[in-house]
Amino acid sequence: MSRKQYRYKGAEVSCFVKYFLFAFNILFWLLGAAFLAIGLWAWAEKGVLSNLSAITDLGGFDPVWLFIVVGGVMFVLGFAGCIGALRENTFLLKFFSVFLGLIFFLELTAGILAFVFKDWIKDQLNLFINNNVKAYRDDIDLQNLIDFAQEYWSCCGAHGPNDWNMNIYFNCTDTNPSRERCGVPFSCCVKDPAEDIINTQCGYDVRRKEKELEWQRFIYTKGCVGQFEKWLQDNLIIVAGIFVGIALLQIFGICLAQNLVSDVKAVKASW
The missing domain is CATH 1.10.1450.10 (Tetraspanin)
Structure with a gap:
C-alpha cells in the first residue's frame, strides 16, 4: 500500500455528520422555499409587483414581508448548508456557519437590548x-x-x-x-x-x-x-424554552458545519 493511500485512510469525512447536516438543511431549505413562495404569491395577488411605489410605503406593517424575508433567509441558508454538505464544499459550509452565527449574534443582541430597554x-x-x-x-x-x-x-x-x-x-x-x-x-x-x-x-x-x-x-x-x-409573563417558561431551543439548533448547525469543514480540510491535506 502506498504512503498516500495509508494517509488517506487516516483522515476521512464523517458520513454521519455529512448526511445528517444534509438532511437537516434540506428540510430547512424546503420550508424556506414554501415560506418564500407563499410570500411572493400573496405579494403578487395584491398587485404590488405592478405598483413598485407600494414597496416604499412603510405606514403599516405588511405580514407578507415577514414571509418573504424569513423565507428568503431560510432558503439561502438551507441551500448553502444542503449543497455544501452534499458536495463537501468548504466555501458554502463556511458561508452557512458564519451567516448562522451572525443571525445567532443578532438574536442574542436583540434579546439583551430588549431586556435593557424594556420601556x-x-x-x-x-x-x-x-x-x-x-x-x-x-x-x-x-x-x-x-x-x-x-x-x-x-x-x-x-x-x-x-x-x-x-x-x-x-x-x-x-x-x-x-x-x-x-x-x-x-x-x-x-x-x-x-x-x-x-x-x-x-x-x-x-x-x-x-x-x-x-x-x-x-x-x-x-x-x-x-x-x-x-x-408573556404567564408563558415565560414556554417562550424562553422556544428561544433556547432555536439557539441550540443554531449552535448545533454551526458545530456540524465546522466539523465537516475540518474533516474535508484534513482529507485534502492527506492527498
Whole structure:
C-alpha cells in the first residue's frame, strides 16, 4: 500500500455528520422555499409587483414581508448548508456557519437590548399597534393579523376600544359617514359560545353607549399591549424554552458545519 493511500485512510469525512447536516438543511431549505413562495404569491395577488411605489410605503406593517424575508433567509441558508454538505464544499459550509452565527449574534443582541430597554420597546410596541390600527382596512393580511391578535388575547386596540378612534372608519366624529362609526371590529366582540357563525356587525355602535361599563357586555375592554404582557409573563417558561431551543439548533448547525469543514480540510491535506 502506498504512503498516500495509508494517509488517506487516516483522515476521512464523517458520513454521519455529512448526511445528517444534509438532511437537516434540506428540510430547512424546503420550508424556506414554501415560506418564500407563499410570500411572493400573496405579494403578487395584491398587485404590488405592478405598483413598485407600494414597496416604499412603510405606514403599516405588511405580514407578507415577514414571509418573504424569513423565507428568503431560510432558503439561502438551507441551500448553502444542503449543497455544501452534499458536495463537501468548504466555501458554502463556511458561508452557512458564519451567516448562522451572525443571525445567532443578532438574536442574542436583540434579546439583551430588549431586556435593557424594556420601556422603549413598550413605547415602540404601542406606536406599532397604533399605526396598524390606522391602516386596518388598507390591507387584508394586516386586517386578519389584527383580528387574530384581538381574538387570541381577548383585547381591543392598543390600550382599549377608544384607540379605534384613530381609524377613519371607526372614529366617532360627526363627519364620519361610515356605518362602522363609533364601533369596533368584530374581533373585539365577546364571543357567545352558542353562536357558530361569526356576527361581523357585532361591534357596530358599541362605543355610542355613554357608560363604558356597558361595553364589557359586548366587547373586550382591555388593550392588547397589557394583554400581551400578561400572556408573556404567564408563558415565560414556554417562550424562553422556544428561544433556547432555536439557539441550540443554531449552535448545533454551526458545530456540524465546522466539523465537516475540518474533516474535508484534513482529507485534502492527506492527498
